[in-house]
Amino acid sequence: MTENLASGTRPETRFAVPGRIAVSNRAAAVWQTATLTEIRRETPHAATFRFATPAWAGHLPGQHLMLRLTAGDGYTAQRHYSIASAPDDAGHIELTLDHVDGGEVSGWFHTVARPGDEVEVRGPLSGFFAWPGDRPALLIGAGSGVVPLMSMVRHRRARGLDVPLRLLVSARGPQELIYAREYGAETTPVFTRSAPEGAPVGRLDAGHVAPLFADGPAGGWEAYVCGSNAFAEHASRLLVEAGQPVDRIRIERYG
Amino acid sequence: MNVTRGFTGRPRVVNAGLPPGQYDAGDDWPVLSAEVTPDLAPADWTFRVDGLVEAPRTWDWDEAHALPGSAYEGDIHCVTSWSKFGVRFGGVSLDAFFDVVRPRPSATHVLAYSHTGYTTNLPLADLTGGRAWIAWEYGGKPLAAEHGGPARLLVPHLYFWKSAKWIAGLRLLDQDEPGFWEQNGYHARGNPWQEQRYSGD
Numbered sequence: 001m002t003e004n005l006a007s008g009t010r011p012e013t014r015f016a017v018p019g020r021i022a023v024s025n026r027a028a029a030v031w032q033t034a035t036l037t038e039i040r041r042e043t044p045h046a047a048t049f050r051f052a053t054p055a056w057a058g059h060l061p062g063q064h065l066m067l068r069l070t071a072g073d074g075y076t077a078q079r080h081y082s083i084a085s086a087p088d089d090a091g092h093i094e095l096t097l098d099h100v101d102g103g104e105v106s107g108w109f110h111t112v113a114r115p116g117d118e119v120e121v122r123g124p125l126s127g128f129f130a131w132p133g134d135r136p137a138l139l140i141g142a143g144s145g146v147v148p149l150m151s152m153v154r155h156r157r158a159r160g161l162d163v164p165l166r167l168l169v170s171a172r173g174p175q176e177l178i179y180a181r182e183y184g185a186e187t188t189p190v191f192t193r194s195a196p197e198g199a200p201v202g203r204l205d206a207g208h209v210a211p212l213f214a215d216g217p218a219g220g221w222e223a224y225v226c227g228s229n230a231f232a233e234h235a236s237r238l239l240v241e242a243g244q245p246v247d248r249i250r251i252e253r254y255g
Numbered sequence: 256m257n258v259t260r261g262f263t264g265r266p267r268v269v270n271a272g273l274p275p276g277q278y279d280a281g282d283d284w285p286v287l288s289a290e291v292t293p294d295l296a297p298a299d300w301t302f303r304v305d306g307l308v309e310a311p312r313t314w315d316w317d318e319a320h321a322l323p324g325s326a327y328e329g330d331i332h333c334v335t336s337w338s339k340f341g342v343r344f345g346g347v348s349l350d351a352f353f354d355v356v357r358p359r360p361s362a363t364h365v366l367a368y369s370h371t372g373y374t375t376n377l378p379l380a381d382l383t384g385g386r387a388w389i390a391w392e393y394g395g396k397p398l399a400a401e402h403g404g405p406a407r408l409l410v411p412h413l414y415f416w417k418s419a420k421w422i423a424g425l426r427l428l429d430q431d432e433p434g435f436w437e438q439n440g441y442h443a444r445g446n447p448w449q450e451q452r453y454s455g456d
Contacts, residue, residue: 028440029455033257066452069259077264078276080335104265104278112261120257125453126439128289229286229401236291246291247372253286 020134021060021127028125031068032056034093036117042178046144048084048096049109053121058087060130061151062224064252065093065123069105079105082148082226082252083124086155093121096178098144129224129250133161138212138221138244140204140235142170143178145227148252150179152224153186164217170204170231204235209242220244226252272330273338274447280337286401287335289435290371293421297405300370302389303424304352307362312355313424316405319389322351327388327411332447334414344409345392349382349425352389362427366434367408369421375434376443377410377417379427386412389422414445414452 034051041047059065061083068078085094099110131137131152139149146169156165167187171177173194183189190208195201212221223244225235232253239249268279297316305311314322325348332338358379365382368374381387390409391398398404403420410417416436437443442451450456 028453031257069262069264070257071262071264072258074256075264075267076276077262077278078336108259108262117260118257119259122453126436128435128439233292233401240291246293249291251289251291253288 018127021130021132028123031120031122033118034067034121036113036115036119037092038115039113042096043176045176046096046098046178047110048094049113050085050092050094051119051121052091053093054091056091056093056121057124058090059083059093059124060087060127060132061155062130062148063124063126063151064129064148065095065121065125067095067105068120068122069108070120077104080125082151084147084150084154086151086158088155088158096144096147096150129226129252131155131222131224133159133163135222136164136217136219137166138216138223138239139165139167140169140223140225140227140239141167142204142227142231142235143176145225145231145252145254146178148226149224150182153182156186157184164221166212168204168208168212170227204231204238206238206241209238213242213244220248223249224252225249227254229253270340272340274332275450276452277332277336277338277447280339283337284339284402285333285335285337287333287416288373288401288420290373292400293371295370295400295405295421297391300405301424302352302406302422304356304427305424306365306427307359307429308427309357309359310355312352314352319347319406320391322347325351325385325388327390327409329411331411331415331418334416334441334445334447334452338447343394344388344390344398345395346388346390346406346409348385349387349389350385352425353383358427361429364428364431366426366428366432367417367419368423368426368434369419370423371421373419373421373435375417375419376432376437377413378431378444381410381413381417381444382425386410412446414442414447416441417445 032055034053038050064082070076081095084096100106141149170190190204303313327344330340388409391406408419408422
């Protein structure tokens with residue numbers, strides 16, 4: 001009975017890890033120590049935490065990790081976080097965390113953590129949202145959803161890649177725009193509540209997306225969307241309406 | 256034990272229903288899917304069971320609803336570490352579908368697939384005996400599209416990535432074939448009580 005049930009009988013699926021992305025399954029199983037070396041404030045609600053991770057096997061831009069804190073009585077809390085740093089930042093990883101109201105883990109980071117503290121991490125995890133830097137990338141993020149996208153922007157910059165990349169990043173206002181000082185010509189910020197003088201205020205809409213398709217790369221974009229679920233739904237719908245194939249839209253949602 | 260300086264955590268919830276490493280999401284129901292939410296009307300939804308079965312079959316919405324109804328009341332657990340207590344789903348037990356297609360004795364595993372192309376693998380034994388459903392109601396209302404509506408697989412005793420949203424079918428196999436997240440390093444089975452999160456756990 002086995003001859004007709006080899007992998008050739010898998011259901012037709014267009015939704016899969018791109019074949020060009022190799023995912024290490026082994027690294028994900030091992031907890032390792034990460035030592036906090038630096039804290040940088042990004043916005044009133046977000047800060048970047050830099051860790052020394054000598055045992056880190058490396059990652060692709062867009063991947064995430066699992067982080068674990070342990071209390072004195074053995075209680076643990078673990079969360080998934082996107083990696084903000086570029087892979088080339090050898091021996092180090094950076095995470096940018098919002099201070100979530102009542103957040104058990106983010107609260108510790110924002111109110112207790114200081115350089116020298118140790119946490120545990122495992123990863124990198126999931127190649128689905130990864131971008132190795134080989135295909136034109138259209139990135140859309142909101143709030144801290146820009147974190148994995150920034151890893152891609154930094155990767156492209158660090159490697160001097162000339163593959164097209166565009167970033168649309170939505171924030172409530174200039175004060176809430178994470179990584180504001182790092183953006184270049186690849187980035188268009190969208191401000192939803194308040195904007196710098198002369199810039200419009202409003203939600204991400206078709207008008208932001210259309211020019212990227214009118215003037216898009218031959219062969220089209222790989223699209224990466226990251227943000228709250230409401231934002232991800234909105235942005236992915238805009239992409240589909242602009243003609244982006246659904247199987248070339250990758251989404252990371254927060255709650 | 257690697258104690259984190261200054262970390263005390265939330266007040267401990269004494270809840271025997273909380274698997275290790277999980278927290279109670281309360282009223283939240285986070286949405287975690289990597290693909291675009293499909294615009295799938297009940298009239299366009301179909302569900303097929305084939306592979307190592309005596310009588311492969313596809314059900315449409317009305318045909319599936321004509322099967323005896325069945326509900327799940329209990330908890331669900333996501334690998335991203337939230338759990339949700341006391342949820343209620345309505346639908347049909349997978350046993351009702353298997354009664355029609357009659358799995359062959361050689362069938363040991365199942366590859367579940369969605370209308371979006373998502374896949375996930377399960378041992379057949381995890382889908383029988385009243386432990387798995389095709390669910391189209393949540394809290395007495397139609398299941399929302401972002402949570403897998405019009406219909407999703409529901410296997411509440413495993414991490415929730417196994418409960419494929421927008422379920423399109425099950426293929427019964429005589430071997431285990433990793434699905435979407437399993438190819439991404441997630442565990443083949445995903446038992447929350449054994450913290451089977453990632454390959455190698």
